[in-house]
Amino acid sequence: MIDSELFDVKTAILGGGLSGVTLARLLAQKGVEVTVLEREPNFGGLCRSVLDSGFTFDIGGSHIIFSRDAQVLTFMNDMLPQNSQRNCRSAKIFYKGQYIKYPFENGLNQLPKDDLFFCINEFIKTLIAVEKGKLPSPGNFREWIIHTFGKGIADLYLIPYNEKIWKFPTEQMSLHWVEGRIPRPPVEDMIKSAIGIETEGYTHQSVFSYPRKGGIEALVKSIASPVKKFIRTGFNVSSVRKEGEQYLISDGDNIIIADSCISTIPLQRLLESLENVPESVRKSCNELKYNSIACVFIGVRGKLQDISWMYVPDKELGLFNRVSFPSNYSPDVAPAGHSAILAEITYHEGDGVSEMPDRKIIDHVIKALKNMNIIKDREDIVYTALQRHRFAYVIYDLDYQKNIAVVKDFCAKLGIGLVGRFSEFEYLNMDGCIRNAMNFVRNINEG
């Protein structure tokens, strides 16, 4: 590489999504010299938003700000002092043509009577069997769902929905990530829900905030503001080589020499850029499962129902698993008198959706939303667009824990820090990414 330009930096951060810019900000606050290397023309990753024709859409799917982690929630809210709208969640499940309150177990009395009986009867039967020790402990995600909610809620909603979003059989998924995180709903709440007394589930998310202007990207932009000058966009990391105690990082044209290297890019991409990766490590990395997403953006004339977002478990209704209504989070994301709709379709590379042209996917979504009476008239549509992302959700299959341990161990030996959703290869929301960036910086300080 005779023509390459060489740059010396202290800490190189690979990837300028939320994790990369948060790390940069926190490290810079500690006086560490950082450079963020981001391959796209704009930083923000899955948290970017597109402003077009008066509409603002989150390109990585609909995003809201919420957290159980008080420190992280304060951090996020502090980033948007004048630009935040608080909303009460009004999420639904579109079930047999009706809107059922979300979470499903909190909306049981809205179900047809037979379905309500099936859900509550199976819940109680399961509860008794578990209490008597007659039900073996679950060994996979599907069994965990049945064990926790009973066969009724499992068959009518949780299994079809989960299989629609993950595009993966639930019996081939691990349960390590849900066990202990989602408790069995209290029996009192189930009875209340069945007879129509209001109950609330996932209360940490029942009130959420959203930037008034600029979409979710406003959050990353604000986090990045003190370190913007250290973000180098258009730098597609294609090789990372350790020489002595330093890292040589290249995009094919330029070489960055760094004293330390933290990766927030997908593990698969990091491994592609490393030399001499043992076959066993490559194999484990290749076996890690994830899915991709197509996000369909639709702008319509007029006002829509006051629903934040809805889950659509039924495969027959449409390819999308979730449809959100961002103009109900902030009126400023659509022109006056208009509304915004964002439909999310997950898929795997090589499957039917991955091969469908964008226009066909958009037409499918419009037709399905018209059948569901969400779009009243095609004439109301004033804007459509679509964005795809290869890395959308980590899928925890049964071999996940074995494979991820091999890959992380290899990266640790190289001294490359891993922070972020696809770098740690964990189901991290924004709060999880920020928490892990905070912990990473704290550990460096203590180390």
Ligand SMILES: Cc1cc2nc3c(=O)[nH]c(=O)nc-3n(C[C@H](O)[C@H](O)[C@H](O)COP(=O)(O)OP(=O)(O)OC[C@H]3O[C@@H](n4cnc5c(N)ncnc54)[C@H](O)[C@@H]3O)c2cc1C
């Ligand atoms: C459909 C959907 C909805 C979501 N909704 C919510 C929500 O409501 N609330 C919430 O808290 N979280 C939500 N999330 C999660 C949230 O988007 C992620 O937690 C967060 O954006 C992950 O940030 P990251 O920086 O770790 O990863 P990314 O955003 O993936 O960033 C990685 C960055 O690395 C860059 N990169 C990749 N390869 C290279 C390379 N070779 N060289 C240089 N740069 C590279 C990418 O361009 C990208 O900018 C949602 C996610 C999805 C998919």
